[in-house]
Amino acid sequence: MEEIKLMKGNEAVAEAAIRAGVDAYFGYPITPQSEVIEYLMTERPHQRTGMVVLQAESEIAAINMVYGAAACGKKVMTSSSSPGISLKQEGISYLAGAELPCLIVDVVRGGPGLGTIQPSQADYFQMVKGGGHGDYKLIVLAPSTVQEMADFVELGFKLAFKYRNPAVILSDGVIGQMMEKVIYSPQKTRLTDEEVDKKYGSWATTGKKNGRERNIITSLELKSERQEAHNHHLQAKYKKITENEIRYEAINTEDADYLIVAYGSSARISQKAMEMAAKKGYKVGLIRPITLWPFPTDIINKLADQVKGILSVEMSAGQMVEDVRLAVNGKVKVEHYGRFGGMVHSPDEVLEALENKIIKG
Amino acid sequence: MADHKITPEEIIKNGSIVFEKTKLMTDNELSYCPGCGHGVAHRLTMEVIDELGLEEKTIGIAPVGCSVLAYEFMNVDMQEAAHGRAPALATGIKRVYPEKTVFTYQGDGDLAAIGTAETIHACNRGENITIIFINNGIYGMTGGQMAPTTLPGMKSSTSPYGRDVHMMGHPLKITELIAMLPGTVYVTRQAVHTPVLVRKAKKAIRKAFELQQENKGTTFVEIVSNCNSGWKMSPEDSNKWLDENMLAYYPLGDIKKP
Numbered sequence: 113m114e115e116i117k118l119m120k121g122n123e124a125v126a127e128a129a130i131r132a133g134v135d136a137y138f139g140y141p142i143t144p145q146s147e148v149i150e151y152l153m154t155e156r157p158h159q160r161t162g163m164v165v166l167q168a169e170s171e172i173a174a175i176n177m178v179y180g181a182a183a184c185g186k187k188v189m190t191s192s193s194s195p196g197i198s199l200k201q202e203g204i205s206y207l208a209g210a211e212l213p214c215l216i217v218d219v220v221r222g223g224p225g226l227g228t229i230q231p232s233q234a235d236y237f238q239m240v241k242g243g244g245h246g247d248y249k250l251i252v253l254a255p256s257t258v259q260e261m262a263d264f265v266e267l268g269f270k271l272a273f274k275y276r277n278p279a280v281i282l283s284d285g286v287i288g289q290m291m292e293k294v295i296y297s298p299q300k301t302r303l304t305d306e307e308v309d310k311k312y313g314s315w316a317t318t319g320k321k322n323g324r325e326r327n328i329i330t331s332l333e334l335k336s337e338r339q340e341a342h343n344h345h346l347q348a349k350y351k352k353i354t355e356n357e358i359r360y361e362a363i364n365t366e367d368a369d370y371l372i373v374a375y376g377s378s379a380r381i382s383q384k385a386m387e388m389a390a391k392k393g394y395k396v397g398l399i400r401p402i403t404l405w406p407f408p409t410d411i412i413n414k415l416a417d418q419v420k421g422i423l424s425v426e427m428s429a430g431q432m433v434e435d436v437r438l439a440v441n442g443k444v445k446v447e448h449y450g451r452f453g454g455m456v457h458s459p460d461e462v463l464e465a466l467e468n469k470i471i472k473g
Numbered sequence: 474m475a476d477h478k479i480t481p482e483e484i485i486k487n488g489s490i491v492f493e494k495t496k497l498m499t500d501n502e503l504s505y506c507p508g509c510g511h512g513v514a515h516r517l518t519m520e521v522i523d524e525l526g527l528e529e530k531t532i533g534i535a536p537v538g539c540s541v542l543a544y545e546f547m548n549v550d551m552q553e554a555a556h557g558r559a560p561a562l563a564t565g566i567k568r569v570y571p572e573k574t575v576f577t578y579q580g581d582g583d584l585a586a587i588g589t590a591e592t593i594h595a596c597n598r599g600e601n602i603t604i605i606f607i608n609n610g611i612y613g614m615t616g617g618q619m620a621p622t623t624l625p626g627m628k629s630s631t632s633p634y635g636r637d638v639h640m641m642g643h644p645l646k647i648t649e650l651i652a653m654l655p656g657t658v659y660v661t662r663q664a665v666h667t668p669v670l671v672r673k674a675k676k677a678i679r680k681a682f683e684l685q686q687e688n689k690g691t692t693f694v695e696i697v698s699n700c701n702s703g704w705k706m707s708p709e710d711s712n713k714w715l716d717e718n719m720l721a722y723y724p725l726g727d728i729k730k731p
Contacts, residue, residue: 168564168594173564173594176555176558176565177561177562177565179555179562180563184532188565188569206555318550319531321529328551328553329552330544330552330553332541
């Protein structure tokens with residue numbers, strides 16, 4: 113039955129995980145996402161659905177526990193915040209190399225280094241471009257509401273298993289900490305061990321049963337020719353994901369003279385700035401990428417033929433703006449605006465940047 | 474009759490087989506140097522899994538190091554871990570499949586240097602897994618560098634004048650450390666360079682896997698091995714050196730029993 117709750121973004125992820133029939137969560141506390149594991153421990157999901165929750169000794173251990181369980185065909189996730197995600201990057205590269213489905217939640221805080229515990233969007237590079245080694249891609253979903261924090265758990269797992277690839281919810285301290293109404297779909301039952309064998313037995317390590325060959329999960333290939341072939345296979349998969357899975361929201365773009373591109377909490381702030389701009393007589397549209405990878409390149413490129421300038425808004429020194437510029441390919445002016453290091457920009461500041469950098473600039 | 478040569482067919486016909494290829498070892502050519510203890514340790518592990526009838530429920534984890542390709546030789550479901558992370562993978566597997574048999578196979582660099590945290594915490598949680606730990610006092614695969622277990626004064630490519638414990642630290646007796654943790658149920662140190670020790674080591678591995686079936690905690694089997702290539706000795710000399718030096722620092726026997 114559908115249920116409505118008032119929750120923090122971090123709690124919404126945790127509740128959604130239980131309801132999505134997730135088999136295991138492995139995590140390590142870090143502000144501003146510790147509510148995920150706290151909520152899970154309090155809810156005793158093992159009693160509700162049989163879901164396993166374990167606090168690991170480090171983010172490194174947590175992501176490798178995810179690797180082990182994901183390699184068994186189970187629905188497994190972890191969550192962390194920026195410095196913790198940096199630690200997980202080794203494991204993430206291995207997960208991508210071994211093509212293991214899983215969900216990684218990053219509630220971004222300001223950096224670099226220990227930085228601050230306040231919100232930021234400066235993990236775009238490390239999640240979208242790959243903070244680990246090698247040529248790999250993660251499917252990156254960017255929620256802008258607490259509802260989406262919940263909804264993207266199921267969407268993330270759907271895409272992760274469809275393509276045998278890690279999926280990411282790239283959130284930030286604003287979405288993680290704020291409370292909003294969440295509508296939950298009914299509880300999904302976890303797959304039984306037999307169902308896991310049936311669905312994923314062709315690759316998952318669940319014990320070499322019924323006379324089948326042994327399954328091996330590895331990201332190692334010592335012969336360069338074969339490693340190159342594996343990389344070609346990965347690239348073909350990434351191309352397929354790019355062709356099929358781009359998601360974005362377009363607001364007031366039909367007759368826009370100017371465009372803002374923003375995701376997550378910056379998209380919400382920019383939407384308010386857009387309304388304020390309309391009162392001043394400016395026609396401003398907004399593209400909110402929902403998938404940061406694959407990036408909504410085509411729609412931005414198309415709108416570049418229509419608008420006079422584009423402002424990329426992100427709580428960073430300018431990370432996503434690189435992808436916006438690649439999409440625009442020099443057709444119109446593209447500028448970045450954003451407070452960073454834990455500061456959150458206001459709608460007034462975004463409007464002012466739009467006027468100074470794009471409209472008058 | 475004295476010059477009658479017994480053919481393999483006759484032996485099989487008589488039902489007098491005393492030894493045959495381990496069923497759960499693949500036909501792939503081992504990547505280990507001739508004389509190395511890894512091959513025997515692989516065989517013993519696979520023999521035990523076969524004899525205990527665990528083939529269909531076993532998931533093994535290969536490390537980074539000489540045995541990085543263990544999954545090419547061990548004919549059960551296998552995962553390959555990042556360097557040092559095998560106990561974390563094993564934890565993930567065992568937590569979602571408590572009834573499966575899970576083991577890691579790790580070298581000293583993997584288990585006692587880069588993976589120390591994962592090793593200690595998995596053992597401290599008492600994960601119901603079996604850890605097979607090959608200690609040869611050196612990084613074999615990368616070309617003979619100093620390991621956490623390299624003996625004082627022992628030469629390696631990164632301690633070319635011998636391990637100076639004041640500068641490079643002391644060899645880590647991680648097995649004794651593991652035995653102190655309440656999560657472990659059986660911790661033992663074995664070797665495989667003589668037939669007698671091979672038989673003892675097999676018994677220990679068997680006991681470890683049997684205890685895992687009883688869900689009593691972590692079982693940990695160290696196997697002190699030679700590394701004739703890394704030690705730059707003949708296999709025979711390396712076994713002698715192992716006896717005289719390695720076993721003096723790493724004495725054999727059970728350290729913790731249930």
